[in-house]
Amino acid sequence: MRRRDFLKTTAVGAAGISLLGVPFSAEAAQSINLTILHTNDQHSRIDPIPDDGRKYGGMGGMARRASLIEQIRKEEPNVLLLDCGDIWQGTPYFNFFGGELEYKLMSQMKYDAATLGNHDFDNGLKGLEKMLPHAQFPFLSANYDFSKTILKNQFAPYKIFEKQGIKVGVFGLGIELAGLVSQNNYAQTVYLDPVATAREMVQELRENQKCNLVVCLSHLGYKYDDGKIDDVTLARQVDGIDLLLGGHTHTFLDQPEVVRHASGHETLVNQVGWSGIFLGRLDFSFSKKTLQKTDVRTAVVPVNRPVTTS
Amino acid sequence: MKINFPKAIAVLALSLSMVGCQRPWVASPALVNTDVPVDQSITPDPELEAQIAPYRKEVTVKMSEVVGTAPVALSKGDYESALGNFVVDLQLEQSAPLYNKPINLSLATNGGLRVPLPQGEITTGHVFELMPFENELVVLTLKGETVQQLFTYAADRKNALIGNATYTVQNGKATNIKISGKSFDPSQTYTLVTSNYLAGGGDDLKMLQDAIKYENVGLLLREAILQQIRQLNAAGKPVTAETGNRVTILP
Numbered sequence: 001m002r003r004r005d006f007l008k009t010t011a012v013g014a015a016g017i018s019l020l021g022v023p024f025s026a027e028a029a030q031s032i033n034l035t036i037l038h039t040n041d042q043h044s045r046i047d048p049i050p051d052d053g054r055k056y057g058g059m060g061g062m063a064r065r066a067s068l069i070e071q072i073r074k075e076e077p078n079v080l081l082l083d084c085g086d087i088w089q090g091t092p093y094f095n096f097f098g099g100e101l102e103y104k105l106m107s108q109m110k111y112d113a114a115t116l117g118n119h120d121f122d123n124g125l126k127g128l129e130k131m132l133p134h135a136q137f138p139f140l141s142a143n144y145d146f147s148k149t150i151l152k153n154q155f156a157p158y159k160i161f162e163k164q165g166i167k168v169g170v171f172g173l174g175i176e177l178a179g180l181v182s183q184n185n186y187a188q189t190v191y192l193d194p195v196a197t198a199r200e201m202v203q204e205l206r207e208n209q210k211c212n213l214v215v216c217l218s219h220l221g222y223k224y225d226d227g228k229i230d231d232v233t234l235a236r237q238v239d240g241i242d243l244l245l246g247g248h249t250h251t252f253l254d255q256p257e258v259v260r261h262a263s264g265h266e267t268l269v270n271q272v273g274w275s276g277i278f279l280g281r282l283d284f285s286f287s288k289k290t291l292q293k294t295d296v297r298t299a300v301v302p303v304n305r306p307v308t309t310s
Numbered sequence: 311m312k313i314n315f316p317k318a319i320a321v322l323a324l325s326l327s328m329v330g331c332q333r334p335w336v337a338s339p340a341l342v343n344t345d346v347p348v349d350q351s352i353t354p355d356p357e358l359e360a361q362i363a364p365y366r367k368e369v370t371v372k373m374s375e376v377v378g379t380a381p382v383a384l385s386k387g388d389y390e391s392a393l394g395n396f397v398v399d400l401q402l403e404q405s406a407p408l409y410n411k412p413i414n415l416s417l418a419t420n421g422g423l424r425v426p427l428p429q430g431e432i433t434t435g436h437v438f439e440l441m442p443f444e445n446e447l448v449v450l451t452l453k454g455e456t457v458q459q460l461f462t463y464a465a466d467r468k469n470a471l472i473g474n475a476t477y478t479v480q481n482g483k484a485t486n487i488k489i490s491g492k493s494f495d496p497s498q499t500y501t502l503v504t505s506n507y508l509a510g511g512g513d514d515l516k517m518l519q520d521a522i523k524y525e526n527v528g529l530l531l532r533e534a535i536l537q538q539i540r541q542l543n544a545a546g547k548p549v550t551a552e553t554g555n556r557v558t559i560l561p
Contacts, residue, residue, distance in 0.1 A: 046362055046365070046366075047362070047366065058349065058350055059347065059348060059349050059350075060348050061348060061354060062358060062362070063354030063355045063356075063358035063359045063362060064348050064349075064352040064353070064354045064355070065348050065352075066354075066355035066357075066358045067352050067353055067354060067355045068346065068348060068352050070355065089444060092369050092372070092373060092438060093365060093369060095438075096365075096368065096369055096372055097365060097368075101361075101362065101365050104361065105358055105361065105362070108357065108358060108361065109358075122444060179510075182446060182506070182526055183526075184526055184528065252345070253344070253345075254343060255343060255344065256344060270344055272344070272345055273345075276348055277347070277348060278345035278346055278347055278348060279345075279346045279348055280344050280345060280346070281344055281345075281346050282344055298343060298344040
């Protein structure tokens with residue numbers, strides 16, 4: 001890539017999405033960094049994918065992920081670790097233990113929040129209720145109304161995390177359950193329109209709670225052709241989300257999709273496949289003076305861990 | 311403040327490249343990627359490993375539990391097969407006490423039965439390989455015309471196993487259809503037990519979406535298979551299925 005092209009690429013957007021993995025030192029002194037790590041569709045993949053010739057064989061594994069996260073926590077002052085749902089279903093660990101180990105291990109990795117995927121309803125509301133005490137992190141859900149169910153008051157729509165004065169508002173969105181999950185399993189859970197809900201969340205988090213960064217954890221799915229609501233459409237229709245982390249479609253992205261609004265505000269949409277094969281990483285910089293977002297850079301992948309495919 | 315050497319070096323390198331260096335700085339494509347691989351180069355966290363270990367051991371033990379024995383392997387085949395007949399029959403048998411109303415027909419497809427059941431000891435792991443999906447058993451109430459479409463599909467595609475019925479295939483069409491030994495009556499409705507996947511129109515079984523009633527049995531298909539094999543084993547019976555009496559192929 002020619003240098004001129006490179007500079008053109010980095011000039012994208014008011015916030016400027018830098019392709020450089022390093023901030024300038026002078027700027028760095030004036031800024032606060034926030035590292036967002038994320039997973040989606042873990043599907044009970046506790047152990048690495050069997051290395052038997054299948055795609056991604058030998059990759060993943062929760063104990064390895066824990067090491068990686070621990071390393072990043074040592075290097076970075078402000079880390080948020082988030083998950084976008086479908087923690088459950090896919091290996092016998094779930095069939096035999098009902099999701100207990102998944103929640104315990106995520107708690108040990110100090111996940112900050114997760115949202116619910118359709119497969120997290122696979123053992124019904126009772127199965128979910130039974131396992132919740134093992135999760136030392138909150139499940140955020142803004143568009144499922146559990147008020148007529150046994151899980152009433154169990155889930156907050158959003159949570160605000162404060163890191164060196166930076167307020168990060170995180171909210172959760174789930175997919176329509178009818179047709180995807182047996183009604184026995186979701187019972188009287190009511191699905192609310194994600195777009196209207198997301199607009200309310202942005203209003204609440206940005207205007208009322210004065211958050212400096214708004215993050216949506218979605219299990220809607222990345223992109224559909226049939227008009228069903230997806231992450232990209234939601235990002236286009238709702239102005240004011242900084243980062244939309246997704247799941248459900250098990251999508252591997254080469255880089256986050258950038259959605260620009262008429263206001264100039266940008267929403268990044270990202271997803272990291274499934275099974276914990278990769279850990280998603282985005283680094284945001286904020287001005288120390290204004291607490292405004294000044295920069296976002298995506299993961300610097302160490303050479304000893306080359307990106308094999310994505 | 312601790313010094314981050316790789317970053318410091320990168321900043322230095324970048325600064326040098328910007329100060330009069332003629333060689334353009336090239337961004338590696340990896341730099342835009344947000345995906346950090348979780349691969350063999352990472353040492354597993356010992357605490358998490360220790361926490362996983364007893365669960366892993368239990369999974370291994372449970373997956374190798376012998377649930378029954380098959381004197382001969384149960385394999386797939388066209389129209390009907392040992393594996394197909396075994397599964398459609400057990401769908402009826404295991405659903406009956408939960409559904410509590412008559413079920414007239416049972417349906418599975420070859421695509422849904424992932425691997426054969428081997429000769430000899432059958433383990434829980436074998437059943438997970440046969441049915442890795444969390445498919446649930448459902449009972450559909452179908453109009454006669456939908457049932458006719460289903461038999462037409464079965465005769466044409468050869469991949470559908472229909473339990474509690476017999477039929478003849480002639481020129482690719484299903485004729486002489488009998489359900490519970492009685493001639494098929496297109497003016498009647500029939501109940502059919504199958505997986506929620508097929509009931510939703512999977513394997514091109516679109517006609518099943520015209521069902522007039524859809525009821526959950528409350529049992530996973532894999533669980534039904536395991537129960538059937540365990541019950542046979544407890545009764546001292548082998549895992550077998552008869553074949554060759556359900557579909558007659560005329561030249």
